[in-house]
Amino acid sequence: MFSLVLMTVNARYDKVNLFFESVVVWFVSPAQNFFTSVANSITDVFDHYLFLVEVSNEKDRLLLEMVRLSKKNNELLERNKLLERSSNLTEFAGEDERPFVVAKVIGYDATQWSKVIFINRGTDHNVEKNLSVVTDAGVVGHIIHASLKSSKVLLITDSRSAVDSLFQETRKSGITVGTGEDICEMKFVPTSAKVSVGDKVISSGLGGVFPKGLMVGTVVDIVKQDRELFQDIRVATSVDLSSVEEVVVLLSGQEEG
């Protein structure tokens, strides 16, 4: 009964932030921070190792030695990369008049079925529901729940996500919806519209969540059927959502970024 009440309340009054949800997120976010840092460190070790395998033996030997002897150097390298990514993000977000905040991805959805990430910025940093989340490569998703120090971001690949979009060249519009997989579909594009593989898809600005002109993805597959009104268009997201580490939340008010 309790679960049915929860589901009904959640489905009908979507804007209500339940107290328990915030409490659990508040408790878990420090652990998520910790585990993400550890996981990133392990991934970095593997990445560096695999990279070294591919270069010449001489470089391989020197780099391996360097990695082994100089842990500090590796840390600085990672910090440098982080600064570089942050710099790209702030530069990109700074082009717009809107205030923004840079956030780090600290976790993923606890279930198999939703495409959600957790970021380490919440209402303490003026993050609120329905704000758009982007990187310099394009749209990531939007905030669906904001706690004090962390927030949930619904990715554009989630099956409940929809972004009003248009083709950059032809300006034909459609709606980019998530499929639950790592790819999106563009709906409501008439069969008469000329679309080619490789066409860029950008946000149209309609809908009030995503500003106009953000890169959504690239067309990778088109299926036209004579008797159908609309084309089946598959769009690869411009952001690699499986490995995104830092994002920018575009704030709504006049707060400073």
Added chain:
Amino acid sequence: MTYLVLIIALVFLLLSIQTTFLRVVFPGDIVPDLILIAAVYCGIHLKKSRGIWVAALIGFFQDCLSGGLLGVNFLSKGLAGLFFCVIKDKIIVQGIIPIGFFIFATSLVDGMIYFLAMTSLLGGQVKGNFLFSSIILFGVCNAVIAPFLFYIFDKVRQWLHRKFPSQVFESI
């Protein structure tokens, strides 16, 4: 009290691993559900009806850390806890094959509950073909992980029982 705090700490540890490490280890679309395996374990090994409530509670925590409909996992994990709590005396859930089989079946039910809840309450916003294509792999993935996880849970349970003797679990 210490016992309860330790159990809750373990649940939060499991949730943290579910939302961080697993995506690194399983970078594809299919990720095992540690919470589902823990819920089944609780249903089998906790005494009386405690398994139902603990399973439902960890399902609720999972709901809070998910972008899905709040209450879906509370229901599905609670039902898993209830099912195994009721039938635990009538079946044998020991060994790799029985554990794998029951976890596989529970995973299918869990996926179906999610699908039905999302389609009925959110008006068909979930693509069925995606769900059905991945649900089998999801079940297999859970079934493969489950015996190993059950082994770890057994060890933790034995350690807890030695350090803090209580009547919470079935006899070891």
